[in-house]
Amino acid sequence: MLAYDFPPVMVGGVIRPAKFCKYLPDFGWAVTVLTCGSQTAVVEDSSFLKELSSDVHIVRTKSEFSDRLVRWVRRQEGEGKPVSPHYTSPPLSGENRVSHRRFSAVSKRFYRFGVNALRRHVMIPDRQRFWKKAALREVKKLFREGSIHALYTTSPPQSVHLLGRALTLRYHIPWAADFRDQWTDNIQFNRHLQKRSWRTRLEKRMEYDIVRDADRVVSVTETAHESFQRRYPEFHEKFVQIPNGFDESDFSGETSSFSSGKFVLKSFGSVGNGRNPQTLLDAVCALRGKPEIGRASCRERV
Numbered sequence: 001m002l003a004y005d006f007p008p009v010m011v012g013g014v015i016r017p018a019k020f021c022k023y024l025p026d027f028g029w030a031v032t033v034l035t036c037g038s039q040t041a042v043v044e045d046s047s048f049l050k051e052l053s054s055d056v057h058i059v060r061t062k063s064e065f066s067d068r069l070v071r072w073v074r075r076q077e078g079e080g081k082p083v084s085p086h087y088t089s090p091p092l093s094g095e096n097r098v099s100h101r102r103f104s105a106v107s108k109r110f111y112r113f114g115v116n117a118l119r120r121h122v123m124i125p126d127r128q129r130f131w132k133k134a135a136l137r138e139v140k141k142l143f144r145e146g147s148i149h150a151l152y153t154t155s156p157p158q159s160v161h162l163l164g165r166a167l168t169l170r171y172h173i174p175w176a177a178d179f180r181d182q183w184t185d186n187i188q189f190n191r192h193l194q195k196r197s198w199r200t201r202l203e204k205r206m207e208y209d210i211v212r213d214a215d216r217v218v219s220v221t222e223t224a225h226e227s228f229q230r231r232y233p234e235f236h237e238k239f240v241q242i243p244n245g246f247d248e249s250d251f252s253g254e255t256s257s258f259s260s261g262k263f264v265l266k267s268f269g270s271v272g273n274g275r276n277p278q279t280l281l282d283a284v285c286a287l288r289g290k291p292e293i294g295r296a297s298c299r300e301r302v
Contacts, residue, residue: 002135002153002160004128006035006058007048013180016220017154018048019247021056032057032147034138036131059142061134125183125203128157135163143171154178158203161210168213178218178242183207185227211235218242 003017021031037060049058123129142148151173153164161177168175184204211217211228217238219225225241232239 001031001033002164003033004036004157004160006033008044008046010043010045016180016244022051025053025055030055032142034059034135037062059138061138125206126157126159129159132163139167149173151175154180156181158183165210165213174215176216176218177210177214179224180220182224182227216240220244
């Protein structure tokens with residue numbers, strides 16, 4: 001399994017591969033995970049690792065260049081402090097304050113220009129592409145040991161699939177590419193890149209190559225599954241949908257929220273980047289005015 005994000009790093013996408021690792025041994029698979037071990041996570045939770053069998057082998061590597069790049073970006077935004085939208089530099093007074101403002105404005109322009117140039121012309125399809133070299137060193141060791149018989153890659157980041165494609169072409173092993181989010185048929189992709197730009201054409205070609213060379217292309221949602229079938233009808237037999245679910249063991253001993261008489265609506269996704277929850281919020285406000293629901297029995301968590 002190639003998964004850039006993996007526990008104890010806690011981002012939205014780690015639960016799916018972590019649960020796959022938990023239950024794949026029940027189907028006769030010995031799992032080896034290759035992941036990036038040098039990330040600076042905002043939240044960490046090692047509880048998912050405790051669920052894994054001792055037979056699950058986790059190999060953590062790093063990308064030295066990517067690490068230096070991330071540290072440089074953070075220095076530009078806060079001199080090494082954690083990046084936060086609420087972070088501001090300590091106030092200065094008098095002449096020092098004026099010079100500080102001028103320096104900050106110039107630095108900010110250079111920073112934005114440099115990062116935008118890197119993102120557009122170098123970080124293709126994403127900045128995690130710099131992890132590929134370090135990951136290849138570790139993967140080659142595993143293949144020399146003869147312990148790899150199938151390959152599973154999970155994205156985002158999409159560059160993980162590029163690594164998987166290079167490996168399956170070299171070692172001729174079965175490969176399943178799991179898209180937790182869509183790539184080129186994604187609202188964020190179409191929003192940030194011009195539809196006819198060279199970058200768009202390049203990434204669409206990358207996606208096509210992955211679909212063509214993978215043995216199975218896995219989607220999470222029915223919408224994503226149908227999108228692949230519509231755009232690549234010649235490979236329709238490769239597409240499989242495995243929806244997200246839940247692990248009953250995570251909720252053993254838990255009581256349902258309905259036992260308290262309250263209806264709880266939770267959102268675990270992202271807000272922004274073209275996503276507008278206004279219709280949902282309007283509906284919730286309308287429901288709270290209904291006598292059969294009432295304001296006191298309705299709670300929203302985002």
